[in-house]
Amino acid sequence: MNTTVSFTTSPLPLPTAPRQVPLRNVTKIRTNCSNCSLRNLCLPCGLKGRDMARAEEVVYTRKRVNRGESLYRTGDPFLSLYAIRNGFFKSTLTLADGRDQVTAFHMRGEMLGMDGIGAGAHESTAIALEDSEVCVMPYGLLQQLSRDIPELQNQFHKVMSRELVREHGVMMLLGSMRTNERVAAFLLNLAKRLGACGYSSKQFQLCMTRREIGSYLGLQLETVSRAFSQFQENGFLSVQQRQIGILDVNGLQTALGKR
């Protein structure tokens, strides 16, 4: 906490007692990264043969998290990082006065929990937006293995660095863009990431509410709704509740550049 963190009076709010991991949700099946469909997206990306085999040691459990449940909460002791095997999460932070904000949406292949390393306790709260499954990677084990496997060390550093870059993107979004730009950027980014996972990037179902999108984008839910409606009028989108169809990528992209 000695860097530039807390803008609130109390450093790290610890509102709830740390929740223990319920055992029933932990699968003791040895996971196999080599065969995992996410091996080129996830941490072991780029590892070869022997290294990949060894890296698997770091993932020795999976955990199911049902919709609405938390993977960890602010203040929980930091023990592990998590790779999303399936599903969707949001990360949230709460200010001292109770206002909270969504700081990220995470999908399969992405890593969670890195903000806990610095203080030894999770800073944010991660909540599943749909029934999900994560690979649990005990941090101590990861550290140990990455000493032996330089390429794993490198991959891990890259993952953290890319998370920094991702957050820069959110900062640009919040600091320099207007409503329609933010919403367009959000949708294009989501579409791209869905495409990278093998899903359709033209047609998808949002798993978050307008309020959650607004919280992430620094907007009110009504403003998000209006932006969707406007894009629909422009013929850029088809919107039916949470079912989104992207009809005109270029249109959205030019909406991004408009002041």
Add this chain to the structure above:
Amino acid sequence: MNTTVSFTTSPLPLPTAPRQVPLRNVTKIRTNCSNCSLRNLCLPCGLKGRDMARAEEVVYTRKRVNRGESLYRTGDPFLSLYAIRNGFFKSTLTLADGRDQVTAFHMRGEMLGMDGIGAGAHESTAIALEDSEVCVMPYGLLQQLSRDIPELQNQFHKVMSRELVREHGVMMLLGSMRTNERVAAFLLNLAKRLGACGYSSKQFQLCMTRREIGSYLGLQLETVSRAFSQFQENGFLSVQQRQIGILDVNGLQTALGKR
């Protein structure tokens, strides 16, 4: 050096390092972390005896960066991380349409450049806001050493993690706070960090313009100026151009919680 520090004048005298003419800004003098006044703020924080001595190997050059000059620019190949030994930097990002935004202000003891690891090229541009000096830490060397020194590995991960947490703070600021809250949070945070470095946290000289502050806070420069004026009317601050006096910390802190 005493409590009041001027950020706009030349760097603070370094009793240990005679100001000889540097070879193209790179000093080939071996740096000594053990004796550095920042050893408890900087990367080797927490390292003991032997480890500290070995960790010094990673810092084998210093570099001077004069006011207005860049340490690196977007797209520059990523080779090293930097620890600020003295001075002040801003990090900026530029969108495709030319809009740019300050994403961070960095002061002595803080690390720069981590956003370059992921892509192998620097994502942001780092510009000195006053004549500054940094310790250059070649990334390859750091990686190699941190395999041998677990505590160094751990410290490095913590530094990156704290940077993530810091950015979360900015996201909260940009997404959930109003003008006066943002400005109050900015000032309190700056004061705290100055205090942590041994400077006065009540009386200091800003080394950035209103425009740069505004860019960082997602506000127009006029709005920042008005917030300063208002805090002055409230008796929270004394403002004379860039000379800031914090008269009422509690006042500022309650301004933080007000919607």
Add this chain to the structure above:
DNA sequence: CGTCAATTTGACACGCGTCAACTAATGTGG
């Protein structure tokens, strides 16, 4: 001393927040 950048302050406009009403979807219990 003149020039230019930085800052302050005022006037005004408008984008977005706020409040409210309505509709659509989802879930729940009988």
Add this chain to the structure above:
DNA sequence: CCACATTAGTTGACGCGTGTCAAATTGACG
């Protein structure tokens, strides 16, 4: 399966907080 409650989403009206534009002042620098 229906009746009902609850939550999510849409749309309109209105006002406030900031952005925008402009002008004056101060300070920095050659």
